[in-house]
Amino acid sequence: MTRLDVRDIPPVDRHPTIHDAFDDLEPGETLTIVNDHEPKPLFYEFQAEVETFDADSYEVERVAPDEFVAQFPKTEA
Template sequence: MPRLDVREIPPVNRHPTIHDAFAELDPGEELTIVNDHEPKPLFYEFQAEVEAFDADGYSVERVADEKFVATFPKRAD
């Protein structure tokens, strides 16, 4: 499962980088991102704009004060 730590990426470049990585996934795969905040805006952006995003399979876990691990699944169909 691809994993992308975006904490060192400048904020302005994070969403485009994540979108590019997600686009490279095969159907049924998941992209795991590590972020310094809960990626709620990104979730809503994906939900609204990315047809292949499986919002029902999305998950996020806070593992430290500034470390959130989120899984963005791509639809299998």
């Protein structure tokens, strides 16, 4: 599992950084994102643009008011 805390990354660089990290995953692995807000726009972007994103297995948990932990799983096939 790869964990990426994007809270200290400038907002303009967050999505490209996340996409690069996701691309580096092996099939069946999951990218865990720690963000300061619920990453719904990112979820929709992945759902629309990333064929290997397993949207059905996506999960997000609010851990604190400014901490959301989201699971972006990569399909095995």
